[in-house]
Amino acid sequence: MPKKKKQEGVEVEAEVKTQKKGRGKSQVDETTKEPTQTKVLKKKREKLEPTGPRKYIMLIGDGMGDFMIKELGWKTPLEVAITPGLDFLASYGEVGSCQTIPHGMHPGSDVAIMGLLGYPPEEKYTGRGPIEAYARGIELKPEDVAYRCNLVTLRLEGDELIMEDYSAGHIDTESAIELIEAINRVAGTDKVEIVPGVSYRHILIWRGGSGGLQTYPPHDLIGKNVWFAFQAYDEEPYLKEFILKAIAVLEKHPINQQRKLENKPVANAIWPWGQGRAPDLEPFEEKWGLKGAVISAVDLIKGLGRLAKMTVIDVPGATGYIDTNYEGKVDYAISALETHDFVLIHVEAPDEASHEGNLELKIKAIDEFDRRVVRYLLERIVELTDNYRILACCDHLTPISIRTHSTKPVPFVIYDSKLHTKKKGDIKFCERVAYESPLYFPSGPELFSYFIERPLKSEEVAEHAGR
Numbered sequence: 001m002p003k004k005k006k007q008e009g010v011e012v013e014a015e016v017k018t019q020k021k022g023r024g025k026s027q028v029d030e031t032t033k034e035p036t037q038t039k040v041l042k043k044k045r046e047k048l049e050p051t052g053p054r055k056y057i058m059l060i061g062d063g064m065g066d067f068m069i070k071e072l073g074w075k076t077p078l079e080v081a082i083t084p085g086l087d088f089l090a091s092y093g094e095v096g097s098c099q100t101i102p103h104g105m106h107p108g109s110d111v112a113i114m115g116l117l118g119y120p121p122e123e124k125y126t127g128r129g130p131i132e133a134y135a136r137g138i139e140l141k142p143e144d145v146a147y148r149c150n151l152v153t154l155r156l157e158g159d160e161l162i163m164e165d166y167s168a169g170h171i172d173t174e175s176a177i178e179l180i181e182a183i184n185r186v187a188g189t190d191k192v193e194i195v196p197g198v199s200y201r202h203i204l205i206w207r208g209g210s211g212g213l214q215t216y217p218p219h220d221l222i223g224k225n226v227w228f229a230f231q232a233y234d235e236e237p238y239l240k241e242f243i244l245k246a247i248a249v250l251e252k253h254p255i256n257q258q259r260k261l262e263n264k265p266v267a268n269a270i271w272p273w274g275q276g277r278a279p280d281l282e283p284f285e286e287k288w289g290l291k292g293a294v295i296s297a298v299d300l301i302k303g304l305g306r307l308a309k310m311t312v313i314d315v316p317g318a319t320g321y322i323d324t325n326y327e328g329k330v331d332y333a334i335s336a337l338e339t340h341d342f343v344l345i346h347v348e349a350p351d352e353a354s355h356e357g358n359l360e361l362k363i364k365a366i367d368e369f370d371r372r373v374v375r376y377l378l379e380r381i382v383e384l385t386d387n388y389r390i391l392a393c394c395d396h397l398t399p400i401s402i403r404t405h406s407t408k409p410v411p412f413v414i415y416d417s418k419l420h421t422k423k424k425g426d427i428k429f430c431e432r433v434a435y436e437s438p439l440y441f442p443s444g445p446e447l448f449s450y451f452i453e454r455p456l457k458s459e460e461v462a463e464h465a466g467r
């Protein structure tokens with residue numbers, strides 16, 4: 001557990017008392033209408049030119065962005081959430097927008113965050129499978145292909161094959177592992193096997209295999225007739241044979257018999273998708289001259305960190321949901337910054353709430369992100385240095401109305417303790433302000449390069465310009 005040093009500096013005042021009633025009203029000092037911690041910071045800054053080591057902190061509230069919602073008076077969740085921390089960054093710093101999803105690519109967190117770490121996804125992205133494989137510590141040889149492999153529930157209905165459940169009812173990990181091991185015992189070869197993971201999420205490794213066939217994310221096929229997708233596996237008979245053997249094992253497996261008795265969805269098929277070979281990412285430190293660390297509960301982000309040879313930090317109690325250990329992530333980040341120049345803190349909670357279509361939960365997740373990550377970071381970072389740069393953003397929008405990711409540009413804010421010393425006004429950090437700002441980056445790598453004050457390599461600039 002990272003040590004916590006109490007030092008004079010910034011203290012975040014007590015909770016925002018009027019949270020519910022005063023939605024939109026931030027934690028201010030009545031006389032100056034300014035968040036108290038900023039006053040201390042300002043006094044500090046006005047006095048001294050920052051002298052500490054330069055540190056870069058990227059904060060990603062996954063899926064935080066949204067469309068305007070009638071229920072909220074045509075405001076967005078970000079606009080109505082209580083965010084004095086993000087508003088402080090916006091009131092002193094720079095707000096803008098960024099096209100994190102390259103044209104024609106699917107708006108996945110892995111695509112967006114690969115770009116936000118400075119790696120152009122349109123060149124480097126090879127699929128979700130290999131990233132998740134690295135998150136699990138699976139090393140891939142150049143000729144290997146990794147597939148994300150879900151345990152799913154399929155239903156035959158007349159001549160249709162229906163995707164009943166992309167997660168086999170969020171099957172528990174223990175049962176899932178037993179099923180995966182039974183499949184490997186019967187169908188596994190020196191070429192193909194499944195590496196067990198968590199609940200319905202597993203990794204199929206095909207050594208020397210092919211990654212070219214068309215596969216489909218099962219969560220996009222819920223309730224649909226998926227014969228077309230199932231038949232697409234015919235293109236790779238070796239893989240199809242493995243899938244059919246797996247289905248035979250699952251059909252008569254006692255765990256599924258038991259699930260049937262308990263009226264739980266049976267895990268009666270495997271569904272490999274999102275395949276690819278290991279992306280070849282230049283080590284982060286070599287590429288940017290910065291020692292980088294990643295903090296997230298989500299495999300995709302951890303996998304990206306591992307592939308970029310960054311330090312991947314596991315924080316106890318990080319869940320990927322609303323109950324995650326927000327402060328713990330900040331504490332570990334502060335410790336990491338003692339030996340690193342850059343740290344990414346990723347919070348999944350807003351995205352999970354959005355996929356559930358739960359507006360109240362999304363707003364709460366953003367409140368928590370601001371209070372327990374942004375404001376807490378502002379309180380703690382000054383213990384380490386007075387010379388830092390923060391980029392806060394979301395990786396993609398996950399609008400509540402569609403419950404999935406959108407390719408629209410994302411809002412971001414950059415605050416620099418050295419450069420941004422003058423308040424520009426009472427600015428509310430939200431999509432509207434971001435889209436109205438002239439500051440726009442057509443790609444993640446261009447935003448990242450601007451954030452860490454390091455140019456993109458010439459060949460990358462040419463590529464981006466050619467787009």
Ligand SMILES: [Zn+2]
Nearest residue numbers: 062063109395
């Ligand atoms: Zn995401």
